[in-house]
Amino acid sequence: MAKCNIFSWRSLFLFCFVGFVSRPAEAAVKKYQFDVQVKNVSRLCHAKPIVTVNGMFPGPTIYAREGDRVVVNVTNFAQYNMSIHWHGIKQFRNGWADGPAYITQCPIKTGHSYTYDFNITGQRGTLWWHAHISWLRATVYGAIVIMPKEGTPFPFPQPYREANIILGEWWNNDVEEIVKQANKLGLPPTMSDAHTINGKPGPLFPCSEKYTFAMEVEQGKTYLLRIINAALNDELFFAIAGHNMTVVEIDALYTKPFTTTALLIAPGQTTNVLIQATQVPGRYFMAARPFMDAPLSIDNKTATAILQYKNIPNTVLPILPQLPAPNDTAFALGYGAKLRSLNSPQFPANVPINVDHHLFYTIGLGINPCPTCQNGTQFAASLNNITFVMPQVGLLQAHYFNLKGVFTTDFPDRPPMPFNYTGAPLTANLGTTLGTRLSKIAFNSTVELVLQDTNLLTVESHPFHLHGFNFFVVGTGVGNFDPTKDPAKFNLVDPPERNTIGVPTGGWSAIRFRADNPGVWFMHCHLEFHTSLGLKMAFVVENGKGPDQSVLPPPKDLPPC
Known part of the structure; x- marks a missing residue:
């Protein structure tokens, strides 16, 4: 593995990326060095200092090939804590490299380093990387381009x-x-x-x-x-x-x-x-x-x-x-x-047909009392009336080492109080509670999750991202989801497969996935404002019984809290 230990006094973070030859043998060795620093950047009518990677905004593109191993060493010289998420990389058994702060790791503190080490397995196409703590991804982001295996063409005309x-x-x-x-x-x-x-x-x-x-x-x-x-x-x-x-x-x-x-x-x-x-x-x-x-x-x-x-x-x-x-x-x-999976013999759409867990999550926005706020109130958001509270210890670490008191596994499968979700505007929060509550799922079980927008405060579209998995969008609609009629309309043949779904305004989306990746996996609205309000939760996928069905041990340099 290449070492990166060069940085200037202006550096905020040091990234070093190395692609390795791995199984398949045709994968090429790729070497990148990322140096993230503060730079004055001019946009509109004045300049301001922002966090940049190699002095670039956006940051440089990571180029890899399906089957490559990627190692990224991050050294933090910023005044902020930092973590990096490799958005869409599945991280099989390896949540330690996923990146969301206080979910799969504690953040990298100023003056400290952490190495993200992961394999790209069964994936090719366009993904991206970004900061995953506070609002720092406003400038800390870049593309990930994964090329198919050597000799494997695109299933569409080769571009110039x-x-x-x-x-x-x-x-x-x-x-x-x-x-x-x-x-x-x-x-x-x-x-x-x-x-x-x-x-x-x-x-x-x-x-x-x-x-x-x-x-x-x-x-x-x-x-x-x-x-x-x-x-x-x-x-x-x-x-x-x-x-x-x-x-x-x-x-x-x-x-x-x-x-x-x-x-x-x-x-x-x-x-x-x-x-x-x-x-x-x-x-x-x-x-x-x-x-x-x-x-x-x-x-x-x-x-x-x-x-x-x-x-x-x-x-x-x-x-x-x-x-x-x-x-x-x-x-x-x-x-x-119009979006449909290709569903070809080479790239099949393996949609789960039999479902083990039927989940129904309502998306709620509201206003809570806030004695310390100048306005006297503050906005809040919830799933099934639970406003997620970020822990002070990484949830994956707490799960792996069986640390007590960090989280519970009683996240409700459905809202505690059914109501007319998209009817007349409702100003009440319907008993919203605070908690670090996770949903436990058995390894290799299948999940159907319906995400239902509500008119609590207002209806709005919500893009939800699930870490650790792709999922199939088997159905979507406007209004309230009808568990009797709507499943009959699900597309179980070639639904779009993705990692982030836009739940329509005043509507619902139904997704299905197989929980074949053990660990703790974050799910949250990708509107940064809503995430900061508590519109997030996490799944605990239990270990399986096979030798390759358990969470890998944590790396030695896992950041402490």
């Missing part, structure tokens, strides 16, 4: 070239300070000041003409775009003026290809599309702006980048695409309905 398109958000002020101030007041943090494409807002924002990502294409060529939504709090529409997109992959899983003029991507999700450079040579805007079909305020500004044909001068004005309206629910639902 490819590019990463990472959608994000930008705050003019320090995000951590904004969150602290909001917590003191008992109010939501201020909205972002801009959206970004590859860290740049584009020329539609003041003082941002030079902060625009541009991608050059050649006439007649086909390109693969790996699109990632790294925004903290916004689902986003994305489109390219004059060009259709063919969706071929979501969350590093191949789909049945379909063509669309725009796509919808929730925070945490990835989408790969093919585009053909067959239009009149010119300059065309790529654009992203939020989708919000609930009565809530959002940063509705449009970020832009440029698709530019070769030999076209920069003086040619770009053309803007026609994005769906910000509240276009019909487009959102219609786009989601």
Whole structure:
């Protein structure tokens, strides 16, 4: 293993990445060194210091191949505690490398190091990495590109070239300070000041003409775009003026290809599309702006980048695409309905047919009393009326060493009080309680989980991410889930498989997965504001009886609490 011990006095964290030759023998050795430091970055009309990796915002891309082993050494020189999550990597038996702070590890303290060591097994496609503590992922993120095994082609036309398109958000002020101030007041943090494409807002924002990502294409060529939504709090529409997109992959899983003029991507999700450079040579805007079909305020500004044909001068004005309206629910639902697993002999959709655990979780937002807040109240969020309390010890460590008093395993399988979930707005929290309560599941059992949005305070779309597993989205709908009628409509043949699902506003989504990965696995809303309010929980998947069905021992450098 290569060692990384070089850092400058300005370094915040030191990453060192090494890809290893592993079983299969054709996997190549890949070596990366990541140096994360504070850097003044200019966006909009002024510069501010942000956390960057190798001085880049977004951070560098990790390139690996299916079957590789990845080792990342992180040394923290920041004033903040830090942990890194490798979003979508399954981490078989190896939650120690998953990264969410106080779930699978205690955070890396200032001046200390931790090595993330994991294998990429049975996965290929686009994923991403990001900070997984507080709101630090606002700037600490980057792409993970996993190529198929050597000699294995894509199940779609080979592109001429490819590019990463990472959608994000930008705050003019320090995000951590904004969150602290909001917590003191008992109010939501201020909205972002801009959206970004590859860290740049584009020329539609003041003082941002030079902060625009541009991608050059050649006439007649086909390109693969790996699109990632790294925004903290916004689902986003994305489109390219004059060009259709063919969706071929979501969350590093191949789909049945379909063509669309725009796509919808929730925070945490990835989408790969093919585009053909067959239009009149010119300059065309790529654009992203939020989708919000609930009565809530959002940063509705449009970020832009440029698709530019070769030999076209920069003086040619770009053309803007026609994005769906910000509240276009019909487009959102219609786009989601087109997503289907490829379900080929080589890439089958192994949907669990027989279900061992039927779970029903209601998503609730509310307002609780807060004597220490200047406002006298504070926002809270819950699943099945449980507002999750983060422990002071890593839950995986507590589970592995059988530490008592850290958590309980009595998370309710369904809400304690059934009600008309999406009816008239309800202002009560229906007895919300605080607790670090987990759900215990036997190894290799099958799970069906229905996530139901509610009108407690307001309805809203919620992108939920499950660590440690992919799952199949077997059904979705608007209104209240009907356990008698709706299961008959489930797609059990080729439903989309992914790791993050957008629960529709005032609706529900049903997912199925097999609990074949022992450990403690986080599930949470990927809207950072909602996660901070307690909209999260975790599953404890018990060890199996086989020799390769137990949690691996923890590494020697696991950070202490």
